[in-house]
Amino acid sequence: MTNISDLVTRAGGVFLLPVAVAIVAFFLIGVPSSWLTLTIAGLAMGMMIFLMASGLSLVFGLMDVLNFGHSAFVSFGAFVAASVLAWLSGWLGSPSVILNSLALILAIAAAVVFGLGAGWFFERVIVKPVYHDHLRQILITMGALIVAEQMILAIWGGAPVSVPRPHFLEGSIIIGDASVEIYRIFAFCLGAAVYVALHVLLNRTRIGLLIRAGVENREMVEALGFRIDRLFIGVFMLGSGLAAMGGAMWAGYETLITPALGAEMMIIVFIVVIIGGLGSIQGTLLGAIMVGLFANYVGFLAPKMALASNMILMMVILLWRPSGLAPAVK
Amino acid sequence: MSLLSLKQMKTDIGQYHVLHDVTLELPEGGVFVLLGRNGAGKTTTLRSIMGLWQPSPGSVTFRGQDIAGMHTSDIARLGIAYVPENMGIFGGLTVEENLVLATKAGKFDQTRLNRIYELFPAMEKFWTKQAWSLSGGQKQMLAVSRAIIEPRDLILIDEPTKGLAPSIIHAMGEAFREISVDTTILLVEQNFNFAKSLGRDMAVIDDGRVVHAGTMTDFIANQELQDSLLGLSA
Numbered sequence A: 001m002t003n004i005s006d007l008v009t010r011a012g013g014v015f016l017l018p019v020a021v022a023i024v025a026f027f028l029i030g031v032p033s034s035w036l037t038l039t040i041a042g043l044a045m046g047m048m049i050f051l052m053a054s055g056l057s058l059v060f061g062l063m064d065v066l067n068f069g070h071s072a073f074v075s076f077g078a079f080v081a082a083s084v085l086a087w088l089s090g091w092l093g094s095p096s097v098i099l100n101s102l103a104l105i106l107a108i109a110a111a112v113v114f115g116l117g118a119g120w121f122f123e124r125v126i127v128k129p130v131y132h133d134h135l136r137q138i139l140i141t142m143g144a145l146i147v148a149e150q151m152i153l154a155i156w157g158g159a160p161v162s163v164p165r166p167h168f169l170e171g172s173i174i175i176g177d178a179s180v181e182i183y184r185i186f187a188f189c190l191g192a193a194v195y196v197a198l199h200v201l202l203n204r205t206r207i208g209l210l211i212r213a214g215v216e217n218r219e220m221v222e223a224l225g226f227r228i229d230r231l232f233i234g235v236f237m238l239g240s241g242l243a244a245m246g247g248a249m250w251a252g253y254e255t256l257i258t259p260a261l262g263a264e265m266m267i268i269v270f271i272v273v274i275i276g277g278l279g280s281i282q283g284t285l286l287g288a289i290m291v292g293l294f295a296n297y298v299g300f301l302a303p304k305m306a307l308a309s310n311m312i313l314m315m316v317i318l319l320w321r322p323s324g325l326a327p328a329v330k
Numbered sequence B: 001m002s003l004l005s006l007k008q009m010k011t012d013i014g015q016y017h018v019l020h021d022v023t024l025e026l027p028e029g030g031v032f033v034l035l036g037r038n039g040a041g042k043t044t045t046l047r048s049i050m051g052l053w054q055p056s057p058g059s060v061t062f063r064g065q066d067i068a069g070m071h072t073s074d075i076a077r078l079g080i081a082y083v084p085e086n087m088g089i090f091g092g093l094t095v096e097e098n099l100v101l102a103t104k105a106g107k108f109d110q111t112r113l114n115r116i117y118e119l120f121p122a123m124e125k126f127w128t129k130q131a132w133s134l135s136g137g138q139k140q141m142l143a144v145s146r147a148i149i150e151p152r153d154l155i156l157i158d159e160p161t162k163g164l165a166p167s168i169i170h171a172m173g174e175a176f177r178e179i180s181v182d183t184t185i186l187l188v189e190q191n192f193n194f195a196k197s198l199g200r201d202m203a204v205i206d207d208g209r210v211v212h213a214g215t216m217t218d219f220i221a222n223q224e225l226q227d228s229l230l231g232l233s234a
């Protein structure tokens, strides 16, 4: 006799959780069109958070480095992209999809390039001196986050910066009775594409093999003749670049950003990484989608609970699975 | 010239002085057995050779080169492989991935692969399995295979028979004999019956010091010495 838990495991195990959440929400919300709008918003938000969080999870997995400054890359990515978009506002307003996309691509690329460079600097100057020392990592990276926030304040000022969106991503499409913002569909697709690319990198390349092995057992990879620290700087930069990309997408999603963005996202990003389980990209995606869906459903059903909901989600999941939903094998 | 020589190697772990005076000469070829009670410092000795702990400067010489203080990965690239006590298998990787990771070129040399299949025919069967799902014996076979997937001069193996079934211990012994024809093995063992059939030279370590070194034949003949150095369990 097959029991239910076997069946669930074979169908995808914990990866079915978002589906279960969506089904429960469907009945609680009761209006299919609202449910569809919220679900797509949740998935889009989840994908953007995935971009922000994926690097953090790998960085911790590979070197046990706790980087509380990770969301500084998110913040800088958002502001760099906002500046590029403002500078190219002529292209953005143009009806030409080509000019629109070009502006968008340039903005995202600028954020990513900035993230890669800042990641390199951050790893060499701030993180490298405190490898293997968690307390100092927490202190120095939190300090770095505050410094980053002040730098943003100095460069872009304290007033909220409005972010123009490209013309072709404005507006919504109507599916049945539900209206779905085009930007959200775009955010979802971009996040999904990055996930697939990361998955291929991790599972189909030699570098990916080394990263996966290093996440499990750093010493053993070194005993086989490889330098984890050289691999680590690459992973750190990749994670920073992706966080900046997530920030750029987030800027366009919120359309209004403030220097507090980094500190706000830090909490969300850590919740996602902890829920998903450290060191695994699948886990991070799962955590991000859960948080995205939860935030949107709860925001609709019980707006007053919206802030607390993700904390509660994290606590429930940790009680059930102390190392997260889908951690890397250790 | 010996392959590996340890001269008054001292190793601290944090604030603890764990090794005080480990002095060994490992000749090239064959199996060198390192015996000693639990907590004597055998694992620490292997980890110090591998650069995973920091041995005292100048105390480790491999093929005439001072390797104390070198980075672990550079030590590995000189041709030293390490099979740790917990086997160090990557559970989230398949058996194939565990092995291909250990190749320098990122792909297999068919002759070496065939040799591994001859030593451990079971390896071919669980080739595509996730390594966490293997039994203890299968994991140990994988760990040893991984150490010989590239040509090596020296393999450090830490208590490979611990917790294994007798039939697998036997297979492991045969494999070591075969491997040691062209590769030197430094074998740490608590299982004296297993070790004595393999070793040509041996040493006993106690409380962070080498307290006896000699040939296995002499040691086997000297029951008194065995009792005093290994305790009654031996």
Ligand SMILES: Nc1ncnc2c1ncn2[C@@H]1O[C@H](COP(=O)(O)OP(=O)(O)O)[C@@H](O)[C@H]1O
Pocket (backbone or CB within 6 Å): B013, B014, B016, B018, B036, B037, B038, B039, B040, B041, B042, B043, B044, B045
């Ligand atoms: N990570 C560590 N921190 C502190 N002490 C350690 C550590 N590892 C080993 N030791 C100590 O060093 C001594 C030797 O340990 P070990 O080399 O593992 O012994 P063996 O392998 O011979 O059983 C033991 O007393 C052990 O408690």
Ligand SMILES: [Mg+2]
Pocket (backbone or CB within 6 Å): B042, B043, B044, B085, B158
């Ligand atoms: Mg030991």
